[in-house]
Amino acid sequence: MSTSAPAALAWSTDNCPVGRAMDILGESGTVIVLREIFNGVRRFELMQRHSGLSRAVLSHRLALLVEHGIVQRVAYREPGDRERHEYRLTQRGFDLQPVMVALADWGGRHLSGADGPAVEVEHAGCGARAHVALVCEDGHQIDRLRDVRTRPGPGALPFTP
Amino acid sequence: MSTSAPAALAWSTDNCPVGRAMDILGESGTVIVLREIFNGVRRFELMQRHSGLSRAVLSHRLALLVEHGIVQRVAYREPGDRERHEYRLTQRGFDLQPVMVALADWGGRHLSGADGPAVEVEHAGCGARAHVALVCEDGHQIDRLRDVRTRPGPGALPFTP
DNA sequence: ACTCTACGTCTGTTTGACAGACTCAGCCAG
DNA sequence: CTGGCTGAGTCTGTCAAACAGACGTAGAGT
Numbered sequence: 001m002s003t004s005a006p007a008a009l010a011w012s013t014d015n016c017p018v019g020r021a022m023d024i025l026g027e028s029g030t031v032i033v034l035r036e037i038f039n040g041v042r043r044f045e046l047m048q049r050h051s052g053l054s055r056a057v058l059s060h061r062l063a064l065l066v067e068h069g070i071v072q073r074v075a076y077r078e079p080g081d082r083e084r085h086e087y088r089l090t091q092r093g094f095d096l097q098p099v100m101v102a103l104a105d106w107g108g109r110h111l112s113g114a115d116g117p118a119v120e121v122e123h124a125g126c127g128a129r130a131h132v133a134l135v136c137e138d139g140h141q142i143d144r145l146r147d148v149r150t151r152p153g154p155g156a157l158p159f160t161p
Numbered sequence: 162m163s164t165s166a167p168a169a170l171a172w173s174t175d176n177c178p179v180g181r182a183m184d185i186l187g188e189s190g191t192v193i194v195l196r197e198i199f200n201g202v203r204r205f206e207l208m209q210r211h212s213g214l215s216r217a218v219l220s221h222r223l224a225l226l227v228e229h230g231i232v233q234r235v236a237y238r239e240p241g242d243r244e245r246h247e248y249r250l251t252q253r254g255f256d257l258q259p260v261m262v263a264l265a266d267w268g269g270r271h272l273s274g275a276d277g278p279a280v281e282v283e284h285a286g287c288g289a290r291a292h293v294a295l296v297c298e299d300g301h302q303i304d305r306l307r308d309v310r311t312r313p314g315p316g317a318l319p320f321t322p
Numbered sequence: 323a324c325t326c327t328a329c330g331t332c333t334g335t336t337t338g339a340c341a342g343a344c345t346c347a348g349c350c351a352g
Numbered sequence: 353c354t355g356g357c358t359g360a361g362t363c364t365g366t367c368a369a370a371c372a373g374a375c376g377t378a379g380a381g382t
Contacts, residue, residue: 006201009211015279017268018196018261025264028187028370035179039311040167045328049322050170054371059330082379084328092271097306098263098293100179103186106260107178108314110253115316118176123297124308131298132259136284136291145258147285150200153269155276161210189339205360215340220361243348245359 008150012157021099024068029057031103034093037071038100042086062087070096102132169311173318182260185229190218192264195254198232199261203247223248231257263293 013019025031029051036047048058065071070093077083101121108117121130134142142148174180186192190212197208209219226232231254238244262282269278282291295303303309 006203006207008197008200008202009207011279013193013212015274016196017265017272017278017280019193019268020272021264021268022192026187026189026192031183031187032174032180035177036169039169041169042167043328044330046167046170048329050320051174054373055330056332057370060369080380081327094306095267095271097309098295099260099267101295101309102259102263102293103182104178104311106256107180107182110256111178111181112316113176117178117314118172118316118318119178119311120314121309122312123295123299123301123303124310125303126297126299126301128297128299128301130295130303130309132263132293133296134259134262134291135294136287136289138284138287138289140284140287140289142284142286142291145255148258148262148282148291149285150265150280151283153278153281155273155279157279159211206358209360215342216361217341217363218339221338241349242358 010159011152012159015155015157024064024070025096025099027061027064029053029061030064031100033058033061033065034070034096034100037087037089037093038097042088043084044087047087065093068092098132101130105131171320172313173320176316176318185225185231186257186260188222188225190214190222191225192261194219194222194226195231195257195261198248198250198254199258203249204245205248208248226254229253259293262291266292 025034032051032053033047036042036051041047041050044058044062047053048055051058053061062071062073065087066073069090071087072090073085074088075083075085104117104119104121108119112118122128123130134145134148136142186195193212193214194208197203197212202208202211205219205223208214209216212219214222223232223234226248227234230251232248233251234246235249236244237247265278265280265282269280273279283289284291295306295309297303
């Protein structure tokens with residue numbers, strides 16, 4: 001492997017998509033909240049008890065997710081109770097599913113105990129386990145991960161130290 | 162959609178793969194460090210200047226990644242210089258590529274400016290853009306994300322409040 | 323009037339991030 | 353052999369955020 005300067009150094013990280021995504025998802029608890037919502041736990045009290053997050057953090061992360069249009073706060077009313085609100089994914093939030101499945105895949109493979117993973121993802125159509133895979137727009141399945149590389153996109157900016 | 166209690170509430174989150182993954186990846190800067198290394202930036206000084214992370218955080222996150230076997234610290238020597246070290250992905254680290262690509266996909270689609278994403282991922286074989294997709298072990302491509310759901314795996318533990 | 327539940331906010335403590343200065347080891351120039 | 357240069361961290365003082373847990377509140381039921 002060459003020791004010449006990596007090409008990535010020529011490009012700014014200011015508008016890096018990974019960095020922008022992590023500005024939201026990297027806040028403590030954000031992904032845990034999303035896990036609860038993806039699993040159908042949409043109400044504050046249940047989320048708090050199930051996830052173990054502190055009430056303050058849960059409150060702040062829900063506000064952050066609403067602010068970024070990833071979840072929306074929706075009114076509901078149980079019979080004989082007053083109106084309350086729950087949190088549902090928007091399309092933007094639903095589009096995070098590959099991220100969540102990729103995390104579950106990796107965590108299940110590399111961080112599980114001897115019993116195996118605590119969660120599996122299944123294809124509702126056939127019941128088989130589902131995973132993420134890399135595919136290209138020409139329809140090739142990408143098996144060897146070294147066959148994939150990054151390149152600057154249309155929004156890339158030069159790196160200024 | 163029913164308002165009955167979500168099935169997920171019956172299961173503990175203690176050994177959740179997503180939670181375990183985020184115990185590492187959720188620390189501030191972890192994913193940024195991984196982005197640099199995936200892009201070929203493997204040396205402390207270059208990582209620090211390119212990513213903008215503080216030296217202290219970079220140092221701590223590299224130590225965390227080494228501790229969890231995601232990167233390894235490898236000696237190298239440039240001609241006419243003393244021995245130094247750089248950071249390379251292990252197999253466990255390389256297995257995070259779907260997570261990184263999923264993050265880049267989502268960030269590029271939902272958080273880019275008008276110019277489009279700053280980074281694209283390409284299939285080295287054909288040059289077309291690459292994305293993550295969901296597939297099941299029976300070989301079905303999963304197009305509608307609602308066709309996927311989670312279920313308790315062999316390591317699942319009951320939820321105890 | 324009192325209680326219950328769901329949904330937060332407040333408080334005091336402790337942990338962690340930040341910018342930037344400092345340290346250190348080895349190589350090289352003079 | 354003294355002084356400077358580079359890469360790779362560590363240290364320091366300040367400020368923001370997380371934590372556990374108590375408290376507040378709105379409306380429905382008893």
